Amino acid sequence: MSDKQLGIPKGTRDFGPETMAKRHYILLHIRSTFEKYGFQPLETPSMEQLSVLTGKYGEEGDQLLFKILNSGDYLKKTTVEDFQAGAHNLLTKVSEKGLRYDLTVPFARYVVMHRNEITFPFKRYQMQPVWRADRPQRGRYREFFQCDADVVGTGSLLCEAEIVAMITEVFAALSIKDYSILINHRQILAGIAEAIGASGKESELAVAMDKLAKIGVENVLKELASKGFEESSLNQLLPILSKSIQWNMTDNPLEQYLSGSLAGNKGIQDLKRMFQYLEDLKLSSSQVVIDATLARGLSYYTGTIFEVVVNNADMGSVCGGGRYDDLTGIFGLPDVSGVGISFGVDRIYDVMEQLDLFPVDQLRFTDVLLISLDESCDGYALSILSKLRSNNIASELYPDKGKLKKPMGYAHKKGIPWVVLIGSEEMSSGKLSVKNMIQGSQDHYTEEDLIKFLASS
Amino acid sequence: MSDKQLGIPKGTRDFGPETMAKRHYILLHIRSTFEKYGFQPLETPSMEQLSVLTGKYGEEGDQLLFKILNSGDYLKKTTVEDFQAGAHNLLTKVSEKGLRYDLTVPFARYVVMHRNEITFPFKRYQMQPVWRADRPQRGRYREFFQCDADVVGTGSLLCEAEIVAMITEVFAALSIKDYSILINHRQILAGIAEAIGASGKESELAVAMDKLAKIGVENVLKELASKGFEESSLNQLLPILSKSIQWNMTDNPLEQYLSGSLAGNKGIQDLKRMFQYLEDLKLSSSQVVIDATLARGLSYYTGTIFEVVVNNADMGSVCGGGRYDDLTGIFGLPDVSGVGISFGVDRIYDVMEQLDLFPVDQLRFTDVLLISLDESCDGYALSILSKLRSNNIASELYPDKGKLKKPMGYAHKKGIPWVVLIGSEEMSSGKLSVKNMIQGSQDHYTEEDLIKFLASS
Numbered sequence: 001m002s003d004k005q006l007g008i009p010k011g012t013r014d015f016g017p018e019t020m021a022k023r024h025y026i027l028l029h030i031r032s033t034f035e036k037y038g039f040q041p042l043e044t045p046s047m048e049q050l051s052v053l054t055g056k057y058g059e060e061g062d063q064l065l066f067k068i069l070n071s072g073d074y075l076k077k078t079t080v081e082d083f084q085a086g087a088h089n090l091l092t093k094v095s096e097k098g099l100r101y102d103l104t105v106p107f108a109r110y111v112v113m114h115r116n117e118i119t120f121p122f123k124r125y126q127m128q129p130v131w132r133a134d135r136p137q138r139g140r141y142r143e144f145f146q147c148d149a150d151v152v153g154t155g156s157l158l159c160e161a162e163i164v165a166m167i168t169e170v171f172a173a174l175s176i177k178d179y180s181i182l183i184n185h186r187q188i189l190a191g192i193a194e195a196i197g198a199s200g201k202e203s204e205l206a207v208a209m210d211k212l213a214k215i216g217v218e219n220v221l222k223e224l225a226s227k228g229f230e231e232s233s234l235n236q237l238l239p240i241l242s243k244s245i246q247w248n249m250t251d252n253p254l255e256q257y258l259s260g261s262l263a264g265n266k267g268i269q270d271l272k273r274m275f276q277y278l279e280d281l282k283l284s285s286s287q288v289v290i291d292a293t294l295a296r297g298l299s300y301y302t303g304t305i306f307e308v309v310v311n312n313a314d315m316g317s318v319c320g321g322g323r324y325d326d327l328t329g330i331f332g333l334p335d336v337s338g339v340g341i342s343f344g345v346d347r348i349y350d351v352m353e354q355l356d357l358f359p360v361d362q363l364r365f366t367d368v369l370l371i372s373l374d375e376s377c378d379g380y381a382l383s384i385l386s387k388l389r390s391n392n393i394a395s396e397l398y399p400d401k402g403k404l405k406k407p408m409g410y411a412h413k414k415g416i417p418w419v420v421l422i423g424s425e426e427m428s429s430g431k432l433s434v435k436n437m438i439q440g441s442q443d444h445y446t447e448e449d450l451i452k453f454l455a456s457s
Numbered sequence: 458m459s460d461k462q463l464g465i466p467k468g469t470r471d472f473g474p475e476t477m478a479k480r481h482y483i484l485l486h487i488r489s490t491f492e493k494y495g496f497q498p499l500e501t502p503s504m505e506q507l508s509v510l511t512g513k514y515g516e517e518g519d520q521l522l523f524k525i526l527n528s529g530d531y532l533k534k535t536t537v538e539d540f541q542a543g544a545h546n547l548l549t550k551v552s553e554k555g556l557r558y559d560l561t562v563p564f565a566r567y568v569v570m571h572r573n574e575i576t577f578p579f580k581r582y583q584m585q586p587v588w589r590a591d592r593p594q595r596g597r598y599r600e601f602f603q604c605d606a607d608v609v610g611t612g613s614l615l616c617e618a619e620i621v622a623m624i625t626e627v628f629a630a631l632s633i634k635d636y637s638i639l640i641n642h643r644q645i646l647a648g649i650a651e652a653i654g655a656s657g658k659e660s661e662l663a664v665a666m667d668k669l670a671k672i673g674v675e676n677v678l679k680e681l682a683s684k685g686f687e688e689s690s691l692n693q694l695l696p697i698l699s700k701s702i703q704w705n706m707t708d709n710p711l712e713q714y715l716s717g718s719l720a721g722n723k724g725i726q727d728l729k730r731m732f733q734y735l736e737d738l739k740l741s742s743s744q745v746v747i748d749a750t751l752a753r754g755l756s757y758y759t760g761t762i763f764e765v766v767v768n769n770a771d772m773g774s775v776c777g778g779g780r781y782d783d784l785t786g787i788f789g790l791p792d793v794s795g796v797g798i799s800f801g802v803d804r805i806y807d808v809m810e811q812l813d814l815f816p817v818d819q820l821r822f823t824d825v826l827l828i829s830l831d832e833s834c835d836g837y838a839l840s841i842l843s844k845l846r847s848n849n850i851a852s853e854l855y856p857d858k859g860k861l862k863k864p865m866g867y868a869h870k871k872g873i874p875w876v877v878l879i880g881s882e883e884m885s886s887g888k889l890s891v892k893n894m895i896q897g898s899q900d901h902y903t904e905e906d907l908i909k910f911l912a913s914s
Contacts (some may be wrong), residue, residue: 005506005508006509006566006569006570006788006789007506007570008501008502008505008506008566009502009504009505009506009553009554012502012504013502013505014499014500014501014502014567014570014571015498015499015500015501016499016571016574016613017497017498017499017581020497020498020499020500021497021498023500024498034849035822035848035849036849036852037851037853038822038823038826038851038852038853038871039822040474040477040478040822040871041472041474041477042471042472042473042474042477042479043471043472043477043479043480044465044471044472045465045466045469045470045471045600046503046556046586046600047465047466047469047523047588048465048466048467049462049464049466049598050463051462052463060681063529064528064530066504066525066526067525067526068523068524068525068526068530068556069521069523069524069525069526069548069552071521071523071590072520072544072590073543073544074544075540075543075544075547076544078540079543080537080540083532083540084537086530086532087529087530087531087532089534090532091526094526095526096466097466099503099525109463109465110471110473112463113463113464113471114471114473117473119866119867119870119871121857121867123853124474129503131503131504133528133529141505143502143504151856152858154857156856156857158835158839158854158856159856161839167842169846241645275837277835277839280835280836280837280839280840281839281840281842281843282840283843331463332897365492365495365496365497366495369495369629378615378734378737379733379737380737382615382618382734382737382738383737383738383739385738386622386737386738386739386740389493389494389626392493394492394493394495395493395495396495396580397615399578399611399613399615399616400578400606400611400613408657408861409576410576410578413576414495414497414576437853440466
């Protein structure tokens with residue numbers, strides 16, 4: 001195979017050591033927060049039966065599923081007529097499995113299959129790749145990671161408060177400071193539709209409002225007009241779109257705006273209760289912003305809706321979720337209410353790179369590189385290596401002999417902060433030359449002092 | 458979709474919370490050992506171009522690759538003639554990508570693609586799932602995890618010693634005590650072939666000897682006879698198969714047996730040097746066993762060969778690897794020597810279950826469950842929750858109200874050791890009822906004392 005042909009499928013990525021260190025750093029903080037809040041890990045297979053996946057993501061989603069050819073003679077169930085009927089018709093006969101498209105549908109499938117073993121409320125987190133045959137572009141990949149946490153089996157708003165608390169904790173751990181947690185409620189959207197005299201049209205309303213940040217107030221109004229919204233409705237909607245009617249905790253104009261709507265009032269009361277819980281949790285609510293125009297395409301949300309945006313970063317939402325009342329209904333188990341959040345690791349990564357937030361000193365692997373200058377020193381070097389490691393100091397012995405330039409370059413490239421030279425002189429004196437690769441200084445230590453020094457640094 | 462149709466593809470598995478906790482435990486120890494020894498993480502895409510994968514695993518391997526249908530109209534490049542020519546002929550026109558079959562070929566591809574950025578020697582580890590369309594059976598799955606560590610770009614036997622040290626460290630961390638690290642050398646196999654007068658036939662010899670444990674001495678001899686090995690050769694081989702000629706460090710009958718073979722002598726000298734390094738590393742070598750019949754199907758190994766078996770566990774090897782001199786040659790970059798090891802997480806998991814080695818107390822997630830007995834206590838309960846978490850104590854507040862039976866069952870099922878009841882009495886007295894779920898005892902603590910107590914327990 002010629003070198004030119006070597007490559008990876010478009011939309012996928014190799015993650016080298018530096019990138020991996022940074023990804024691990026993000027994943028570690030998300031995982032430990034999930035666990036601290038009592039969420040338990042779940043992993044589902046990369047492949048699901050196509051019957052589980054299809055029809056769950058709309059027609060476009062079905063197109064974007066990666067399908068796996070049946071093993072062996074995959075044509076054995078087909079006829080020339082099937083072939084001539086086209087790709088769509090042939091599909092069910094040559095493929096029965098597809099790659100996971102998100103973590104939500106496999107989770108729902110898991111809950112339904114294991115409903116008799118699960119103790120509800122069930123708090124699970126799942127951190128795995130998903131695949132979509134999307135057109136690759138900036139921030140959009142064909143293989144990417146999702147980190148989801150969901151509680152199912154309870155309608156308590158305590159869970160919403162917990163999710164806000166988790167977001168706050170993860171972002172604090174990652175040193176992302178300037179961000180907003182946008183919150184809305186499906187019932188507030190229903191209330192707005194009612195308030196503007198367009199009851200029942202909240203889906204069209206939501207789809208248009210979702211584009212507000214991208215296309216502006218004028219174009220949202222135009223789109224709604226084209227969908228048959230009356231001028232009087234649009235006039236009444238204007239203060240919502242222009243954000244002159246907003247949520248606040250004192251005189252709350254949004255509450256007044258929605259006072260005539262039962263649904264709207266339910267949404268307002270839910271969010272008020274959630275805010276009370278946040279206060280009890282001693283959470284500063286300055287990052288929490290009620291945004292009555294937030295809809296996240298509505299999808300399956302029936303209650304609260306969350307989205308996190310990092311300010312001053314040129315990136316869409318890095319985190320999103322909400323409450324749904326019927327996730328498992330698609331698999332025949334109705335009335336399981338749940339609420340969940342999904343962290344977009346790939347986007348959080350890009351934001352952290354952009355804002356230079358990765359702590360360099362926490363990303364290295366090896367603390368010390370030993371260089372044995374002569375084969376006769378190898379035994380001594382290995383004995384030191386063994387002591388370093390039994391003191392939990394990540395260390396290596398450079399395996400080859402020769403000019404010092406190579407091992408020094410190796411230490412530099414790998415970001416190893418300490419280099420210890422071991423030659424016959426060091427062996428006989430018991431004093432080791434220790435080079436600080438960051439400051440360029442050099443010092444001498446006995447074995448014992450070196451270990452003490454490194455264990456504490 | 459009816460419940461009956463719900464399921465997962467055969468040979469794949471859902472990993473629920475308990476299983477995941479145990480898997481994380483294993484992966485954590487492997488990962489931290491890899492990093493302590495200076496190996497850096499790499500992840501490659503789940504899909505590779507079929508041109509990268511095919512032809513690398515033999516004909517059988519090609520059959521076992523999971524192939525992904527091209528997106529969109531996957532038939533657009535095909536004709537009825539292609540269809541009629543059969544699945545094999547149609548394949549290249551309907552599928553260009555396959556799922557990764559192991560971590561070695563993607564690693565070789567990565568090294569070749571990035572050879573100008575990589576500083577050699579390159580120590581990388583990779584822990585990812587692989588997929589094989591194998592017939593599922595006990596201990597064999599269609600999706601399973603591999604954990605590989607390799608050093609490429611050096612021929613130094615220090616790397617072999619490091620690998621043995623890593624194996625020792627991982628197994629010690631997992632409390633697996635009774636195991637053997639079997640070691641052989643490709644040149645010893647060549648030497649044996651030479652010694653029995655069958656030079657150049659080491660492949661056939663190795664394939665047959667590999668089955669020794671399964672089929673016994675008699676059947677190995679029969680198989681070799683059928684491959685044209687002469688009776689005199691088989692007679693000379695017998696002491697090797699019956700292990701009456703073995704390695705030992707004093708008079709070493711194996712060394713004498715191979716003394717007439719240049720290759721055999723090279724193998725012996727390599728292993729002797731490796732043993733010297735192990736001694737310098739203060740590694741007890743009681744677990745290391747030179748087994749001149751070990752071959753691991755030879756595959757691409759050119760130097761040392763490793764395999765780990767856990768004694769008293771009914772399971773094949775749980776770990777294997779060796780040195781190869783031309784891994785990247787298949788992609789046009791010759792002469793990159795390397796040595797690697799692969800830990801079989803799924804098998805290690807099964808062995809640890811069988812030997813009951815998982816430490817129950819390290820597998821739980823939540824330390825404390827708070828139960829608020831009345832809505833008026835929620836605020837107080839949340840303030841305690843917030844304090845517990847800021848002290849890094851994994852804790853939850855049960856979200857629903859009602860009979861105590863439900864939250865107590867929840868705590869029991871989740872293995873939560875402490876339950877704190879919060880009612881109006883507790884609120885006014887400031888004394889919290891704390892139930893020890895393991896011993897069934899109950900005690901009273903102030904908030905402050907509770908946190909101190911839990912932080913230290």
